[in-house]
Amino acid sequence: MDERILLIGFGNMGQALVRGWLARGIQPARLGIVDPAPAALAAAAELGIVAGASLDAVRFDDGAPDVVLLAVKPQQLDAVVRTCAAPLGPAPLYLSIAAGKPISSIASALGPDAKVVRAMPNTPAAVGRGMTVMVASPSVDARGQAVADELMSAVGTTAWVRDERLMDAVTAVSGSGPAYVFLLIECLAKAGAAAGLDAALARTLATATVAGAGAYAEISGEDPAELRRKVTSPGGTTEAALRVLMAEDGLAQLVERAVLAAANRSRELSGT
Numbered sequence: 001m002d003e004r005i006l007l008i009g010f011g012n013m014g015q016a017l018v019r020g021w022l023a024r025g026i027q028p029a030r031l032g033i034v035d036p037a038p039a040a041l042a043a044a045a046e047l048g049i050v051a052g053a054s055l056d057a058v059r060f061d062d063g064a065p066d067v068v069l070l071a072v073k074p075q076q077l078d079a080v081v082r083t084c085a086a087p088l089g090p091a092p093l094y095l096s097i098a099a100g101k102p103i104s105s106i107a108s109a110l111g112p113d114a115k116v117v118r119a120m121p122n123t124p125a126a127v128g129r130g131m132t133v134m135v136a137s138p139s140v141d142a143r144g145q146a147v148a149d150e151l152m153s154a155v156g157t158t159a160w161v162r163d164e165r166l167m168d169a170v171t172a173v174s175g176s177g178p179a180y181v182f183l184l185i186e187c188l189a190k191a192g193a194a195a196g197l198d199a200a201l202a203r204t205l206a207t208a209t210v211a212g213a214g215a216y217a218e219i220s221g222e223d224p225a226e227l228r229r230k231v232t233s234p235g236g237t238t239e240a241a242l243r244v245l246m247a248e249d250g251l252a253q254l255v256e257r258a259v260l261a262a263a264n265r266s267r268e269l270s271g272t
């Protein structure tokens, strides 16, 4: 991939993306970074990437950026997009990872033909195991989608939706989802300690079990319900626990209510 990529915002997510790109062989000379934070500029310099506190301080030798990846906080996004409007205009592909910011709010500052991809990654991107779901404006062609996919797949798995309204459900499942899983680890560890285990050992068991079961479900590709049945012997210990978790108004109903609450909140926050 030979595109010139300008990354605006070199915080947690920006740094995870750059680590992924470099690991995939994208050359530092194809990257530029804009971020006003001195620590971010120092981190970019260490990687041999040209960086500056503002857009006009970052230039590629051979032309304008082909892709502008917007990785600032959602509340900073509108101002940042406005700074792109005059010098860059609608020509580059704009790939935004700002949570809850609709395509229209980005395109309106850049012009009706602006090519915008909205992406929703999640925090496991920090270890290259993120889940990113994307949606593109109609002006993004197949090449633009392929470029966006390649950039985001450097930090994990990718998927696309056609209807932007589905991004609220995506946010509720994979965007906020890591927090639900962290809570599960906390609960399992606490319950293990209550059952008599040393707290540190209980946490190790809970973390390794959630990570291992997740990897097993992913790598085997088997239906998780089938995997669950395989560890559930009739009259055994797992069955005793599942009888509690799968009771009426149990875990399934609780998770459904939680996901609906998150999706509703996502709609409220994005004003859609």
Ligand SMILES: NC(=O)c1ccc[n+]([C@@H]2O[C@H](COP(=O)([O-])OP(=O)(O)OC[C@H]3O[C@@H](n4cnc5c(N)ncnc54)[C@H](OP(=O)(O)O)[C@@H]3O)[C@@H](O)[C@H]2O)c1
Pocket (backbone or CB within 6 Å): 008, 009, 010, 011, 012, 013, 014, 034, 035, 036, 037, 040, 071, 072, 073, 074, 076, 080, 097, 098, 099, 120, 121, 122, 123, 124, 175
């Ligand atoms: N972290 C995640 O797992 C995750 C998941 C899904 C979506 N996202 C989205 O990813 C985006 C970035 O999140 P993050 O966790 O990486 O945030 P972050 O760590 O705060 O990074 C944002 C960076 O942008 C810099 N910045 C602020 N104003 C700027 C400007 N005008 N021009 C250029 N850079 C500027 C910030 O500098 P200062 O610190 O000095 O302000 C900071 O270094 C957010 O929109 C978030 O919704 C993140």
